[in-house]
Amino acid sequence: xxxxxxxxxxxxxxxxxxxxxxxxxxxxxxxxxxxxxxxxxxxxxxxxxxxxxxxxxxxxxxxxxxxxxxxxxxxxxxxxxxxxxxxxxxxxxxxxxxxxxxxxxxxxxxxxxxxxxxxxxxxxxxxxxxxxxxxxxxxxxxxxxxxxxxxxxxxxxxxxxxxxxxxxxxxxxxxxxxxxxxxxxxxxxxxxxxxxxxxxxxxxxxxxxxxxxxxxxxxxxxxxxxxxxxxxxxxxxxxxxxxxxxxxxxxxxxxxxxxxxxxx
Numbered sequence: 367x368x369x370x371x372x373x374x375x376x377x378x379x380x381x382x383x384x385x386x387x388x389x390x391x392x393x394x395x396x397x398x399x400x401x402x403x404x405x406x407x408x409x410x411x412x413x414x415x416x417x418x419x420x421x422x423x424x425x426x427x428x429x430x431x432x433x434x435x436x437x438x439x440x441x442x443x444x445x446x447x448x449x450x451x452x453x454x455x456x457x458x459x460x461x462x463x464x465x466x467x468x469x470x471x472x473x474x475x476x477x478x479x480x481x482x483x484x485x486x487x488x489x490x491x492x493x494x495x496x497x498x499x500x501x502x503x504x505x506x507x508x509x510x511x512x513x514x515x516x517x518x519x520x521x522x523x524x525x526x527x528x529x530x531x532x533x534x535x536x537x538x539x540x541x542x543x544x545x546x547x548x549x550x551x552x553x554x555x556x557x558x559x560x561x562x563x564x565x566x567x568x569x570x571x572x573x574x575x576x577x578x579x580x581x582x583x584x585x586x587x588x589x590x591x592x593x594x595x596x597x598x599x600x601x602x603x604x605x606x607x608x609x610x611x612x613x614x615x616x617x618x619x620x621x622x623x624x625x626x627x628x629x630x
């Protein structure tokens with residue numbers, strides 16, 4: 367359904383992605399993992415039309431979409447939950463969600479989509495009149511996911527949804543995503559939390575310094591020492607070693623269980 371082939375992208379003279387290829391079949395829940403400067407957020411933004419590619423292609427249902435703008439891709443059903451959420455803090459929960467259904471493909475069915483979001487995240491119904499800026503980080507992430515669902519996505523791309531969340535809230539959000547996957551939604555999860563991601567996804571790719579270095583069933587990657595070495599950035603340097611762009615190089619946080627810090 368979603369195909370990325372030979373993508374090259376970067377920022378100025380910086381190469382963040384060097385010939386990246388991956389695919390997500392209809393109804394699959396696929397992970398994209400990687401350490402600091404791997405290029406994960408850059409790839410998410412290339413797929414969604416926020417960063418231009420220099421070479422390669424992005425296809426949706428076999429049709430080339432590289433020349434489409436971000437909002438045109440949303441109209442095709444390709445919707446992103448961005449890193450950092452990008453919500454409107456002074457607006458209410460209801461207003462933020464309602465804006466998510468503004469695109470033509472979803473506008474006529476916004477009420478039904480809002481009801482689905484409230485069913486998935488009951489706390490958002492309770493907090494509907496509250497400004498988003500007053501919510502906890504976990505509740506804000508629920509709003510970000512809910513806003514994307516209001517656009518009636520055919521392919522949902524999530525960029526670091528676990529960022530800054532307490533483990534319990536993180537699992538609540540991921541349980542909702544897993545439920546959407548079981549209902550047939552196609553999901554690409556861009557995430558640094560390796561253990562959590564591999565516990566939920568069907569397949570995963572490991573991105574290291576702008577290149578895919580491992581790919582396989584999530585259950586197998588959980589046991590792969592090579593994949594873990596690549597994830598922690600212990601492999602050989604590649605052409606994108608000095609760049610990842612987007613959010614890839616701006617933060618560190620703890621892995622699941624809080625054992626030690628990992629740059630992402």
